[in-house]
Amino acid sequence: MNSDEANEQLSDSITIAEGTGTVAFVNTYTKKTVDITVDKIWSLAEANSAVVCDATNVTWPAGTTVSVKLQKKVGDGEVKDVEGDDATATLSAAHPSHTFEDLVEYEGDQKVTYSVKEVAIEGTYAANFNLGSAEKQDDGSYRITNSEKEAGLTITKSFGDSDLTDAQKGNIVFKVTGNGLKKDGTAVSELTKKYSDFTGDPKKWVLTQADGIMDGVTYTVSETADSVEITQLQPDNDRKGEQRRGERAAERQHNNC
Structure with missing residues (x-):
């Protein structure tokens, strides 16, 4: 198997030319892709929290959004940000998760490993939280948890x-x-x-x-x-x-x- 074959998946189809008895096999190669989903959890102070949550999503701080960035590692290389507008997403009370779709699984013969990072918190309660880190879940998705700052x-x-x-x-x-x-x-x-x-x-x-x-x-x-x-x-x-x-x-x- 060459590098192109490792990067592609094969599907077969059969075409029979009417009246000729001719059978044609068509092999179609498509790039192997994966989807990466990220969601978010807000961990509020158990007592004396200063945060008021959204009326329609009681687990999300009102008026607050976060930006997440897709990253990748090719083979044993360094983790780098993925370029392009499609590599950044905004999570909010109305859109608490996001899926980065149709990501190529191989570059040449090297497998691509994807991850996600949080890059910004904006809005009403941005100052009440530190940036969170993304943890990979058993199903391959990522979850970012932000804990409310303790202050007194x-x-x-x-x-x-x-x-x-x-x-x-x-x-x-x-x-x-x-x-x-x-x-x-x-x-x-x-x-x-x-x-x-x-x-x-x-x-x-x-x-x-x-x-x-x-x-x-x-x-x-x-x-x-x-x-x-x-x-x-x-x-x-x-x-x-x-x-x-x-x-x-x-x-x-x-x-x-």
């Missing part, structure tokens, strides 16, 4: 030797600002919470993906006070310094009398 922000407060009362501490308001914050699913420019509403031991404020916290985003945390003298919120050294300056001023006033 925890805020605690240390009072040191502060002489603030519990009521004064509880009235301290913490504010978080940054891109993408949410409250009850609605976009907001900031989130606030009083120290009295912190939970746990030690007390803390934990923000998650449900609050819009995302990996790689910088957030600013500040604090203000309700009915608390600002000098009481200064670091201990500053407060002691002010106290000493006040004592020296009192001494000078006393010496001048």
Whole structure:
């Protein structure tokens, strides 16, 4: 068998010329081809997921698409991208899988092995996921799994030797600002919470993906006070310094009398 024969499959047909008794055998050679199917799974955070899924496909993040690229390896060569528009496909809630069809199985006498990679995530929840890797299934298809990024922000407060009362501490308001914050699913420019509403031991404020916290985003945390003298919120050294300056001023006033 030569290389062309390895790359082709044979089909036979018989033609009988009417009235002549002549029988003609026709051999037809066609290229051997394969189909490669790819589908996708989204793995959402078990708790506090920030992702809202599509109304018609509850396993797919709303407004989000992915691009996949066909690759091939000829014989023992390197894995390379397949060129051409037909070698790229877009998966979406309405089109969660794709089949690359009629792919040649041989180039010359070398077998071609196909694979798929994910090249881009776009749309509403693109930033919530890392690119996934494709795993070959038992039936020869490929499956890409994307896991939602785990992200969170925890805020605690240390009072040191502060002489603030519990009521004064509880009235301290913490504010978080940054891109993408949410409250009850609605976009907001900031989130606030009083120290009295912190939970746990030690007390803390934990923000998650449900609050819009995302990996790689910088957030600013500040604090203000309700009915608390600002000098009481200064670091201990500053407060002691002010106290000493006040004592020296009192001494000078006393010496001048």
